[in-house]
Amino acid sequence: MAIERTFSIIKPDAVAKNHIGAIYNRFETAGLKIVAAKMLHLTKEQAEGFYAEHSERGFFGALVAFMTSGPIMVQVLEGENAVLAHREILGATNPAQAAPGTIRADFAESIDENAAHGSDALESAAREIAYFFSAEELCPRTR
Numbered sequence: 001m002a003i004e005r006t007f008s009i010i011k012p013d014a015v016a017k018n019h020i021g022a023i024y025n026r027f028e029t030a031g032l033k034i035v036a037a038k039m040l041h042l043t044k045e046q047a048e049g050f051y052a053e054h055s056e057r058g059f060f061g062a063l064v065a066f067m068t069s070g071p072i073m074v075q076v077l078e079g080e081n082a083v084l085a086h087r088e089i090l091g092a093t094n095p096a097q098a099a100p101g102t103i104r105a106d107f108a109e110s111i112d113e114n115a116a117h118g119s120d121a122l123e124s125a126a127r128e129i130a131y132f133f134s135a136e137e138l139c140p141r142t143r
C-alpha cells in the first residue's frame, strides 16, 4: 500500500449548507488525514484555470458560475491509496448514481451542484495540490 496525497474541494453548495464538518468527518473516518486546508472564494479566472480540461464542454459556463457562487474549502488529504480511497467515499459525479452512504449521495442535490471534488489520479492530484497550495503549506502528519 502506498501513502498518497490527493486534493479535495468542498464546493459552494455544501459550504452554504454547513456540511464542512460532516464531510471532514467522512475523510477522517476513512483514514484520510488532512495535511493542509483553507477557505477561498474563487475568482472566475481561478475556476476556469482549475477546470481547464472541461473548457470545451457545454456545462463549462455553468460549472464556473457555480464554483464562484460562494466560498469553498480546499484541502490536501493523505493516506494509503488516498486518490482512490477518496474517490470511493466521494461517489459518482451524478449524485443520483452515487452509491448509498457516499458524500455525493448524502450531501448533493444534482450533477450541477455535487458537493465535493476529488482528484481522479496521482498526476492530477499533484497538479491540483500545486494549484492551490505552496510546499510550505503542507504539514506532514508524523505524530
Ligand code: GDP
Residues within 6 Å of the ligand: 054, 059, 062, 063, 092, 093, 111, 112, 113, 114, 117, 118, 120
Ligand atoms: P468529477 O471528477 O466526478 O468531479 O467529474 P468530471 O471531472 O467529469 O466533471 C467535473 C465537474 O463538472 C463535476 O463534478 C460537476 O460539478 C461538473 N459537471 C460534470 N458534468 C456536468 C453536467 O452534465 N452538467 C453540469 N452543470 N455540470 C457537470
Ligand code: MG
Residues within 6 Å of the ligand: 120
Ligand atoms: Mg474530474
